[in-house]
Structure formats: C-alpha cells, structure tokens
Amino acid sequence: MKKSHFIVAVLFCMTILSGCVDRKVIDDVNIATGIGIDKSGNQFLGSIMIPVFKPDKSFGNFTFVSKGNVIRDLVSEMQKKASQPIVSGSLDIALFGEDVAREGLIKTLDVFLRDPSVGARVQLAVVDGKAVDIFKGRYGDRGNSQYLTQLLEHNMNQQNLPITNLHRFLANFYKRGQDPYLPMLKKSNHNLVTITGLALFKDEKVVDILHENKMFYFKLLVDNHILGVVKVKEAHGESTVKSIGLKKKMRLIRRDPYTFSIKIKLKGDLTEHQERMLKEGEIRKVEKQLAKQIARECKMLIEDFQRKGIDPVGFGHFAKSRTRSFDFKKWNTEYKNAKFKVSADVHLIGHGVVE
16 A cells, blocks of 8 residues: 555545544533442432632632432432532542441442443542532632642651551452552531541441541551651650651561561651760661551551451561462451561651751
8 A cells, every 4th residue: 555545545534533532522521530339318419519610720629429328329319419510530539428338338339330431540538527518618719629639648658657558458459468549538618628636447447536646557558659757755855857868668577367467667867856966876776766667556546446347557468478379268367366566666867957
C-alpha cells in the first residue's frame, strides 16, 4: 500500500471511530467530585458534591441529597432532581458516616468497583458525624473537593497520616492476614475539617478508632517511606522532631509461639526545642529518648491490636509469606499469643534552629 493510501485509510478510520464516542460537553453535565453515604433511620442518605464555576472565576459548591434503601438507587433519585446529567468521571473523594462504616463498607463500595470511570486513587475517609454536613461547608478558594483531597494528601506526604486510597483499602481487605484502615475526619467549623485519627477495620467493619497522637507510630509500622512529626520529652524539655527517612526490617524468628522482630531506623531533624538551645551531648540524649519512645509506643500499639483481634500491620500476611503450609484457621489463635520484639535507632542529622 502506498504511503498516501495508508494515511487516507487511517484518517477515514479515525473519522468513523470518533462518531462512536459518547461525548459530553463540560457545561452540559454536573461533575460529581465527592460522594457521601450516611444512615438516616433504616435508610441510606446519599450526598453528591458538585463544583460550581462562577463567572468571576471563583468556585462554589452544590450538594444533591437523596434517601433510599439501596445505594445504587440514591444516584437515580438525584438524577431526577438534576437539570443536567450527574457524571462521576472526576470523583476525588468518598466519605462514609461512622454508622455506615461500622455496618460494613464492601457492599457500598461495590458501586465504585462496577463503575469504570472511577479511578483506584479516589480518597476514602470515615466521618465522625455526617458526610453530608462536611460537603455543605465552605473550605478554601478552590472548592470543597480540592480542599478535602489536598488535606488528606498533604497529611500523608508531610505529616502522620498513613498512605490510603480506594486501591490500598481494597488490597488490604482482600489480602488474607491484614485488615484495612481509613482516615477519620470531623468538621471543626463551617470553614475547617480536621483529621482526628484512623478508623480501624476488622474485615469490612470499623471496630476501633486510633487516636491522632498514635498515628506517627502506626505509620512507622505500615509505611515504607515516612515524613512525619513527633514530640519527645526528656530532662532538658520537650523537642519536636520531623522524620525524613525510615529503614524498617521485620523478621520472623520463631513459630512456636510466633515471634516477630521489628527494627526501626529513623533519620530526622530536630526542628524545635523548648526553652533553650541544646548542646551536642544533649542532642544524643534526645535521640536515645525518642528511640525508647518509638519502641515502647509501637509495641503497645501491636499488643492493643492483638487484644482487639485486628491486624492492620499485616503480621498474618508476613507470616504466611515465610511459612510453608500456613494455616489461617490456626492463625487467629496464634496471633493472640504471638510475641513481638521492637527496637529503634534514631539519628538526628539536622538540628534546625537549635544548632
């Protein structure tokens, strides 16, 4: 085939195929950027957040709300109220009231799994209160969806929130030997939302809430790369340390009973110290004190998870990967009797304003 004939054939195919695409003009649809699911009596209360683009280039927000007995019916009810179609291709965040999360999320998430337009990186969170109340606030100047997603991403990348999204939640849920977790949000006032902790799941149901002051230590256990902030108290006052690097090594050293060794090496910057400047020898004492604090708090967290029968760190999955003919039926009992040896080493390579 001559080159000119080939080009004509390609152009002809492109013309035919372009007519098969279901095109939507952005001004002719309602773009859903956030979805919330709450309980209202025996029914579900659904809310969808739509950004409103104003002529002066500022952002507003509009929320569609409906009730129903089936999750999929909620969107159909909202479509009846909308003057333009509601589309989900730009969904950024999904919020679930705590009462919904305590009953189970997988049937609710089935709506997301069956919609090819919903990306795996959609952020999920559990709400202390009602998701619809969070959507009806007004946050920042870029719209509520941007505020909420950036709130979560900033705290994952720079603070103490472990990395989560739809993909990670489902991976942990379907992975045998590890339970999922999600951020916990609460509306502070009309202009602010706060991360108050982590919702910890057993299978698909929330069974416990991890307080925000424990998130740094939990993040050490579940994330491979970490930026976070922690406070440490010692004889010379209170210091603030920002972690900038993490090396973690977990080993299975015995099987009867199961005994795990966890070694944590943390690099950080001493960003603040109470009252006065620290000398070189005093900085070494801060390192030792923080190392003891990390080892103690991480072990206490793990033992608390054992008592509650949850495994968000994934010790069961780790043990299975290193044990031939691993029996998950026995693991539930073996996990409760497992032993954990946690050690930490801290090196402060930057002393910030106290240097």
